[in-house]
Amino acid sequence: xxxxxxxxxxxxxxxxxxxxxxxxxxAFDPDAFAAGAFDAIAEGFVRLARGEVRQPxxxxxxxxxxxxxxxxxxxxxxxxxxxxxxxxxxxxxNPELGLPSGSGLMVVLDATTGRPRAVLxxxxxxxxxxxxxxGGLAARALARPDATVAAVLGAGAQARWQARALAAVRPLSExxxxxxxxxxxxxxxxxxxxxxxxxxRSADSVAEALRGADVVVTTTPSQEPIVPAPLxxxxxxxxxxxxxxxxxxxxxxxxxxxxxxxxxDHLEQSRTIGExxxxxxxxxxxxxxxxxxxxxxxxxxxSDDDVTVCxxxxxxxQDSAIARWLLGRYExxxxxx
Amino acid sequence: xxxxxxxxxxxxxxxxxxxxxxxxxxAFDPDAFAAGAFDAIAEGFVRLARGEVRQPxxxxxxxxxxxxxxxxxxxxxxxxxxxxxxxxxxxxxNPELGLPSGSGLMVVLDATTGRPRAVLxxxxxxxxxxxxxxGGLAARALARPDATVAAVLGAGAQARWQARALAAVRPLSExxxxxxxxxxxxxxxxxxxxxxxxxxRSADSVAEALRGADVVVTTTPSQEPIVPAPLxxxxxxxxxxxxxxxxxxxxxxxxxxxxxxxxxDHLEQSRTIGExxxxxxxxxxxxxxxxxxxxxxxxxxxSDDDVTVCxxxxxxxQDSAIARWLLGRYExxxxxx
Numbered sequence: 001x002x003x004x005x006x007x008x009x010x011x012x013x014x015x016x017x018x019x020x021x022x023x024x025x026x027a028f029d030p031d032a033f034a035a036g037a038f039d040a041i042a043e044g045f046v047r048l049a050r051g052e053v054r055q056p057x058x059x060x061x062x063x064x065x066x067x068x069x070x071x072x073x074x075x076x077x078x079x080x081x082x083x084x085x086x087x088x089x090x091x092x093x094n095p096e097l098g099l100p101s102g103s104g105l106m107v108v109l110d111a112t113t114g115r116p117r118a119v120l121x122x123x124x125x126x127x128x129x130x131x132x133x134x135g136g137l138a139a140r141a142l143a144r145p146d147a148t149v150a151a152v153l154g155a156g157a158q159a160r161w162q163a164r165a166l167a168a169v170r171p172l173s174e175x176x177x178x179x180x181x182x183x184x185x186x187x188x189x190x191x192x193x194x195x196x197x198x199x200x201r202s203a204d205s206v207a208e209a210l211r212g213a214d215v216v217v218t219t220t221p222s223q224e225p226i227v228p229a230p231l232x233x234x235x236x237x238x239x240x241x242x243x244x245x246x247x248x249x250x251x252x253x254x255x256x257x258x259x260x261x262x263x264x265d266h267l268e269q270s271r272t273i274g275e276x277x278x279x280x281x282x283x284x285x286x287x288x289x290x291x292x293x294x295x296x297x298x299x300x301x302x303s304d305d306d307v308t309v310c311x312x313x314x315x316x317x318q319d320s321a322i323a324r325w326l327l328g329r330y331e332x333x334x335x336x337x
Numbered sequence: 338x339x340x341x342x343x344x345x346x347x348x349x350x351x352x353x354x355x356x357x358x359x360x361x362x363x364a365f366d367p368d369a370f371a372a373g374a375f376d377a378i379a380e381g382f383v384r385l386a387r388g389e390v391r392q393p394x395x396x397x398x399x400x401x402x403x404x405x406x407x408x409x410x411x412x413x414x415x416x417x418x419x420x421x422x423x424x425x426x427x428x429x430x431n432p433e434l435g436l437p438s439g440s441g442l443m444v445v446l447d448a449t450t451g452r453p454r455a456v457l458x459x460x461x462x463x464x465x466x467x468x469x470x471x472g473g474l475a476a477r478a479l480a481r482p483d484a485t486v487a488a489v490l491g492a493g494a495q496a497r498w499q500a501r502a503l504a505a506v507r508p509l510s511e512x513x514x515x516x517x518x519x520x521x522x523x524x525x526x527x528x529x530x531x532x533x534x535x536x537x538r539s540a541d542s543v544a545e546a547l548r549g550a551d552v553v554v555t556t557t558p559s560q561e562p563i564v565p566a567p568l569x570x571x572x573x574x575x576x577x578x579x580x581x582x583x584x585x586x587x588x589x590x591x592x593x594x595x596x597x598x599x600x601x602d603h604l605e606q607s608r609t610i611g612e613x614x615x616x617x618x619x620x621x622x623x624x625x626x627x628x629x630x631x632x633x634x635x636x637x638x639x640s641d642d643d644v645t646v647c648x649x650x651x652x653x654x655q656d657s658a659i660a661r662w663l664l665g666r667y668e669x670x671x672x673x674x
Contacts, residue, residue, distance in 0.1 A: 008350055008458060009442075009458060010346050011456070014343055024457050053540045054398060054399075054400065056396055056397060056398045057396070058396070059393055059394070059395070059396035059409055059411065060393060061391060061411055061413060062391075063391065063413055065415065066448065066449060068448075068451050069451075070411065070422070070446070070451065072396055072409050072411070072422060074396065074398055074409070076398060076400055076405065078402060078581060081382075085409060085424055087422055087444060087446075087453075089446060089451030089452070090448050090451065091449070091451035092453070093449075094450050097449075097450065099450055099452070103450075103451055103452045103453065104453075105444065105453050105456075107424060107442065107444070109407070109426060111403065111405075112403060112428070112430075112434075113428050113431050113434065113436055114406075114426030114427065114428035114431070114440055115405065115426070115436070115440045116424075116440065116441075116442050116458065117427075119348070119442075119456050119458075121453065122458075152670075153466075181529075285631070291586060
């Protein structure tokens with residue numbers, strides 16, 4: 001050990017991270033959007049499917065006294081040179097102070113020495129991005145190749161992110177946005193059209209949003225199904241990414257029963273915090289993991305008429321993948337790129 | 338939320354932390370040593386005893402493939418304006434690379450908003466310090482007021498730190514260092530004498546180190562008792578801080594049975610990873626917490642002849658306390674102080 005001590009970790013703030021991730025511009029280039037991050041996260045899902053990931057239970061601190069919570073997640077992937085420890089907080093009185101409820105950061109540790117390599121002060125940006133990319137990967141693997149009409153349910157930050165990720169993987173001609181709050185849907189549609197260049201409009205009902213849609217993403221915190229089974233159409237792909245906690249659910253059980261293929265990011269999580277909560281395994285098609293699909297070990301859609309569903313609950317391996325990808329870009333280009 | 342986003346956290350490196358903590362100089366001033374940090378950590382122990390701390394189970398990631406491990410700890414204290422999330426790693430092939438096995442950092446979160454307030458790239462320094470201060474607090478509360486002869490068993494980093502903390506709380510005239518490795522004891526004694534100004538020598542045996550000692554600290558990772566009961570002397574105080582894991586133990590069971598007072602930092606931890614592992618509760622004096630003693634709710638030593646024992650296993654509240662103290666110094670003085 002030299003006198004000056006081991007190398008200090010890189011510290012990147014949100015603006016630097018946006019620039020490195022190619023997200024600082026409003027101009028949308030589907031080929032450049034988070035270029036390389038799709039592959040990085042796909043590799044993570046493949047490793048997860050192959051059992052090459054160690055992911056301990058989440059550390060959770062509940063603070064009812066201050067309406068706050070903290071989660072800490074980590075996942076190590078065999079052979080990767082780094083892994084991520086992610087802190088995320090939700091403090092639900094923040095809006096009264098003019099602050100967002102959620103924040104967080106990632107610490108990237110060297111996988112050989114355990115020493116900190118980077119502190120990513122991303123304030124949740126990389127979580128938004130890795131979540132959207134999982135939706136993009138699911139659509140790329142499962143939606144019909146000629147899918148052109150997309151529907152996004154919900155009008156929050158993830159609705160916007162998921163729309164960008166869809167536009168990056170399919171040549172969309174139309175996007176519909178539905179929300180319980182029509183004003184929010186209108187605003188979201190405006191933002192999505194500006195971000196993606198794809199004609200986007202708000203829909204007055206879920207039925208209207210889904211009519212003729214080839215690919216659907218649900219992004220709500222609903223505890224009641226918002227997509228009833230009768231709205232399914234042959235050839236449709238649906239990704240549910242809102243359900244990520246006990247009691248949350250966006251898809252009707254009958255819809256899952258009618259799906260030709262059910263894909264999950266993490267089977268155990270899907271059963272405990274995702275769409276498979278309370279679903280009798282005998283009544284639905286045996287779930288396949290997204291990693292198995294992306295590895296080519298399992299087939300996705302068999303025909304243009306198949307209905308496919310993907311349930312995304314969020315995994316620590318996505319965090320380690322996006323952090324590793326970002327750090328690779330930093331090392332290749334520097335923070336000023 | 339303004340366009341520039343919420344305030345970025347303070348990032349402090351190890352040198353800045355050393356300076357803020359008053360540890361950058363070799364010259365030892367017992368009154369200035371970590372001034373204020375003793376009170377900060379004492380308050381943490383008091384809050385812990387009063388049930389005003391929330392401390393979820395540790396997140397542990399074991400990586401046998403790379404001989405590594407990661408622990409993440411946190412503790413929130415009612416009414417404090419910040420709390421700490423500490424990452425610590427041990428990667429046991431690091432010495433082959435010329436690096437220490439252990440490293441780590443602390444993230445300080447705002448207790449009202451959950452937003453990151455500081456990233457302390459202390460590389461384990463604050464853990465060393467808060468551990469030593471707990472030893473100092475135990476000695477201040479439990480050793481005879483006129484204690485002048487100290488013995489430290491073990492010759493690693495904590496042996497040095499504990500000696501400094503003892504010298505800060507008692508007017509020592511002599512320190513003895515014992516280690517299984519005589520060379521290490523000699524080197525440690527040299528360092529301790531330089532750091533504390535107290536005449537310090539290595540001892541050839543535990544018995545020699547303890548003969549006539551008023552205050553003893555054990556700092557080894559031993560799994561077999563290193564202090565046999567017959568070495569107890571009336572009026573002696575012993576602090577055991579090495580035992581912090583399943584199977585670790587530094588004090589003989591018979592010694593605990595003969596102690597007039599047993600104090601612990603955290604009763605449950607003492608029973609699962611500390612000196613009370615496997616000890617029949619009916620055979621020893623009912624343990625009291627250090628927080629109860631420091632709060633004045635329980636009496637420490639009753640006479641100059643009492644034998645007192647304190648078992649320190651390490652608590653997350655110490656991390657939150659030391660981080661809060663350091664951040665307070667930063668806010669009062671700036672990093673250049």
